[in-house]
Amino acid sequence: MTMQLVERADTVRVTAGPFRTFSQIAEFQTTVARLQGVSSARIQSAQRGVLVLDVDYDGLVPLHVRLRELRDARWTQVQAAEDAVEIAVA
Numbered sequence: 682m683t684m685q686l687v688e689r690a691d692t693v694r695v696t697a698g699p700f701r702t703f704s705q706i707a708e709f710q711t712t713v714a715r716l717q718g719v720s721s722a723r724i725q726s727a728q729r730g731v732l733v734l735d736v737d738y739d740g741l742v743p744l745h746v747r748l749r750e751l752r753d754a755r756w757t758q759v760q761a762a763e764d765a766v767e768i769a770v771a
Contacts, residue, residue, distance in 0.1 A: 697768035698731035
């Protein structure tokens, strides 16, 4: 009998904005992608300053909690669920 362990990453939709520049969007995406437990952060759309990322996450701590650890004064979480997080950027 053989056993195979398969890691399962959940995809969490992260919506953030409004951003003023593309460099701010890139910085946010890179920051999210570097979080522990994140295997990818793919841009689904970036229109009118609003970024939508699909984040593959397999951490034990929920992603919305992990995002709070960034403690960036420029944004705050508005809404959080297991499969979606909404962030307001100042």
